[in-house]
Amino acid sequence: MxxxxxxxxxxxxxxxxxxxxxxxxxxxxxxxxxxxxxxxxxxxxxxxxxxxxxxxxxxxxxxxxxxxxxxxxxxxxxxxxxxxxxxxxxxxxxxxxxxxxxxxxxxxxxxxxxxxxxxxxxxxxxxxxxxxxxxxxxxxxxxxxxxxxxxxxxxxxxxxxxxxxxxxxxxxxxxxxxxxxxxxxxxxxxxxxxxxxxxxxxxxxxxxxxxxLDRALEERQQILINRALVTHFDVYDSLASVRSRLSGNTPYVDIELGFAADRTMADIQEAVDRVAHEIAQLLPGASVTVVPRLQSVPHAA
Missing domain, CATH: 1.20.1510 (Alpha-lytic protease prodomain-like)
Structure with missing residues (x-):
């Protein structure tokens, strides 16, 4: 409306x-x-x-x-x-x-x-x-x-x-x-x-x-992203990828986090939200996307 x-x-x-x-x-x-x-x-x-x-x-x-x-x-x-x-x-x-x-x-x-x-x-x-x-x-x-x-x-x-x-x-x-x-x-x-x-x-x-012409983020901004990931390293199981760029004055951050297959959706969503919120707080005005990926369960021999 x-x-x-x-x-x-x-x-x-x-x-x-x-x-x-x-x-x-x-x-x-x-x-x-x-x-x-x-x-x-x-x-x-x-x-x-x-x-x-x-x-x-x-x-x-x-x-x-x-x-x-x-x-x-x-x-x-x-x-x-x-x-x-x-x-x-x-x-x-x-x-x-x-x-x-x-x-x-x-x-x-x-x-x-x-x-x-x-x-x-x-x-x-x-x-x-x-x-x-x-x-x-x-x-x-x-x-x-x-x-x-x-x-x-x-x-x-x-x-x-x-x-x-x-x-x-x-x-x-x-x-x-x-x-x-x-x-x-x-x-x-x-x-x-x-x-x-x-x-x-x-x-x-x-x-x-x-x-x-998209540009790379400044080193200071990339350090802030890494700080957020380190701060919340205990809420995810692996880090798949981190991509960032600067379009005009807007930083864009795309992160893929890995999660064990036995974790609940509520648990995964909470972890994703915490990481995204932390980065958004550190980089005001940034567009932050955190994508969860389920890790494959190894097959028994």
Missing amino acids: VDSASIARERSMLLGAVSDFVLGLLFLAVALWANSLMMLAEVVRGYILLALEIVLLVLLRRIQRGQFHDFDYGAGKLEQFANAGLGTAMGLAGASIAVAASYRWWHPPEQAELGLMAAVVLSAVNLAQNALVLRSLWKAGRDGSSVIITGQVRTRLAKLISSGIVLLALLTNALFNGSGIGLIAEVAGSVFVAVVMLQLAVSMWKQALPSL
């Missing part, structure tokens, strides 16, 4: 995704009308981030319903695959916008004055929308229990600041259309969005790469 707080988190993300999609369509239409590279850059950036929002919303819904085990490589892996792919798209788009902005500097475009005024109005609406969605996300995630919502709050705050700067650049471009000041505002605003996109691309890849 999903509680009211979980539903509020999902609705806040859904509100942001739907409003981003609708405003993106309007932005695209006005960008083509006004011949504004700055607005077109905002559309591209917005839709790439929207794709990531949708992935995160799907993850949030599954996690809150206990369905994260449906993903073969874990919910975190799916998020990081999305980060890597969309980060690449963001980087390529940012570089393209930067090249287009430099071209406009040497070849000033003709821009529709009425279209630019419409762009200013729509940008103001976008600023208000980001503020409202930020407030909704903050209210839904102020308990700090959802990492996804906390990340979305930071992302939406960055969007709010960025949309404010774009609004000022569009207003300057509209007021001084056809002049050098207007051209500087158009090019500078486009370059700003391109730089933000490139920074986001680097950030998304930095976040994704460690999780996509």
Whole structure:
């Protein structure tokens, strides 16, 4: 059963995704009308981030319903695959916008004055929308229990600041259309969005790469695992295997313990629970799996 707080988190993300999609369509239409590279850059950036929002919303819904085990490589892996792919798209788009902005500097475009005024109005609406969605996300995630919502709050705050700067650049471009000041505002605003996109691309890849490339645990963490096994050596009969890795910031520990065939299931389960609990206490946030194996009974000669 999903509680009211979980539903509020999902609705806040859904509100942001739907409003981003609708405003993106309007932005695209006005960008083509006004011949504004700055607005077109905002559309591209917005839709790439929207794709990531949708992935995160799907993850949030599954996690809150206990369905994260449906993903073969874990919910975190799916998020990081999305980060890597969309980060690449963001980087390529940012570089393209930067090249287009430099071209406009040497070849000033003709821009529709009425279209630019419409762009200013729509940008103001976008600023208000980001503020409202930020407030909704903050209210839904102020308990700090959802990492996804906390990340979305930071992302939406960055969007709010960025949309404010774009609004000022569009207003300057509209007021001084056809002049050098207007051209500087158009090019500078486009370059700003391109730089933000490139920074986001680097950030998304930095976040994704460690999780996509699993690493060995630190020696200190491996010592803690061995300590737990030694502490409870009397509750199991043999140690079959110990495998550990670090995926992103999450340690994964898989242990196989051997038990004599004449031991009861209750006794075995108690032993497994004690070892798993000890390791989880020593490695906070770790995913610990302890698998019991029955030892074969030797046949009489």
